[in-house]
Amino acid sequence: MNTVIRPSADLRNHYSEISKQCKETRNAVIITVNGRGDTAVLGLQDYYQMKSELELLRTLAEAEEDVKYGRISPIQESFDSIRSTLLERKHK
Incomplete structure (x- = not known):
């Protein structure tokens, strides 16, 4: 499983892209706040x-x-x- 790390601003500004990435790759995306891991985002099916x-x-x-x-x-x-x-x- 490849983990992708992105800043919280990306979640706000590029939600559709992150959502699509989670669904297509079936990998979680780690969202950081101030450079530290904060949240994991994954597709609903997963x-x-x-x-x-x-x-x-x-x-x-x-x-x-x-x-x-x-x-x-x-x-x-x-x-x-x-x-x-x-x-x-x-x-x-």
Whole structure:
């Protein structure tokens, strides 16, 4: 991933160009204020994809932790428990 760095004035004066660049290259543009990194700009599609991938990674990390600490049960046991709970609710 190539990172492009541009001053905040460019965001104000060349927004369309920066937006197009983010969408076409699918790379973030770092906006600086007084020479220091301040904000990252990326296309909306890339933002949603990144957010989705991060959520998946969090879920996988939680699952790995559950396995590590024995917080798991056989799938058939889980289905039986769910089925039992649903039947109880149905008969109430």
